[in-house]
Amino acid sequence: MTTHQTTAVLIPCLNEEQTIGKVVADFRRELPDAVIYVYDNASDDRTSQVAADAGAIVRMAPERGKGNVLRRMLRDIDADRYVLVDGDDTYPAEDVHTLLDTLDQGWDMVVGDRLSSTYFTENKRPFHNTGNRLVRSAINSTFHAQIRDVMSGYRVFDNLFAKAYGVMSNGFEIETEMTIFALDRKLRVTEVPIQYRDRPEGSTSKLSTFSDGAKVLNLIFRLAYENRPLPFFGTLGGIIGGVGLGLALWVCIEFAQTGMVRRFPLLIGSTMLMIIGVIAVFTGLVLAVFARKDRSRFAFAAQTYIAASGRHPSVSEPYRACVDEVSHEPVTDGQ
Template sequence: MAIQGTRTEDPGGYTFDDLAVVMGTYNEEEAIGTVLDDIETVTDGRAEVVCVDGSSDRTPEIAHDHGAIVVEQEPQGYGVAVREAVLTPDRPVVVTTDCDDTYPMERLPDFLAEINDGADVVSGDRLYYGAEQMPAMNKLGNELFALLASVLMGKRVHDTTTGMRAYRREILQKIVWTENTGLSAELLMRPLMRGYDVRERPIEYDERKGETKLDPFSGGAAIAKSIVRVALEERFR
């Protein structure tokens, strides 16, 4: 579903040479190699890959071996790592993903095409197809986060906490990002509430490799608080 707003100027013609795929990584040695292989295959090795890493396992070594730029960082939470990741590249299109092999890297061309069509942010909606591989509690929580954000913003969104999105780099640089656990929701809500062209597109979602790092209760509460805080800040900005 497209959520239309004010567009930035569309330079058009972006290719994989203009693309950076970024992620925060923390002890994902089981999956990181597969994710990086998929990115390389889909983009013919032309996309830049940035991993902001606080791992104690072989994740950074595997990322280095695959040609990724690895920014080492003490573990400080999801948002701190991803904020650093999205602000590091100088390529004009930045795609975020997780490193647990849940997101379809074969959709990178589609996301890039949406940016070339004028979108400022393209957000992957994991729930559209049912997200059968997602634990039931997580799925319910994500549906409730989307409902909460929709009510507070007065704009319908379907998946506020997806990890796969494409952004024009200029948008990432213009907005001050403040959240940690709730950064994924903030990265959708602030551009949308400021009138940028934000589009949600259905994506497939696969079973993760490795163990999740987010506690569903404390993490869920932190995300909900972030959604409320960001919505209020943007309304009274």
């Protein structure tokens, strides 16, 4: 790790008076040279005062939603490295060194993997465990990845990721969107196991299992057809066209046996289904071309930004030469 890099700790908060003081104090102890920002998302308690007393820079973000807060943070704050963490004291500050050391090896984002350690024993909400597995399976199958913890709120990323990432989500689905953004843009992202502890007694979660879970699934669905249009529309077209073909064959077999077409409405409907299926496939092909061009433009813009800003990963030449062959394998595989 180089000494000249600046580090910003980003803590979005809503009614975390009970825990925010300890979170700020812990990160001040672990990262004495970092600047700690607490963005108060219109809390009804003393979150801002407690955070300020603990030594954080406190700013107000009145538009409710974690995504809205992060959007403002990334616009306001400039640093070489960013640490994003929740203010509920569920993520130990001691693990930040492992995350940052891994980031300094040349990654664009490092995700704190809760699910490989203590999450399933510490978390007391069984539907959250099921939801994590469901979201992980959906993203890994759609984006050909091997992510273990898609929805972790503890992650670090570099300046390139922070300034290139356009936050579109408003609420708690923001972590899922960050992960999908990195996968789709071929950014270098990996995971590091971290410890997780449940909220202390008296601290309540703002995450709604069902409503926020539905938002996450809707986000995955939307990003799937936006970023993977050919598999999405190709599969949809294949199903619709296949049903139409099956119905048309039924009418044709009946015609071969009787010499009569008794189901003209069915024949017309099956023909329409086949046409819709073909249109869906060609729609996927056209959109896939645009999606590929968008990724190409992003890659070019990223390289231009790095060259213009002078921010280069602090990676030694020996490591750079063998980064794809050593212990940390990338989550993305170029698919």
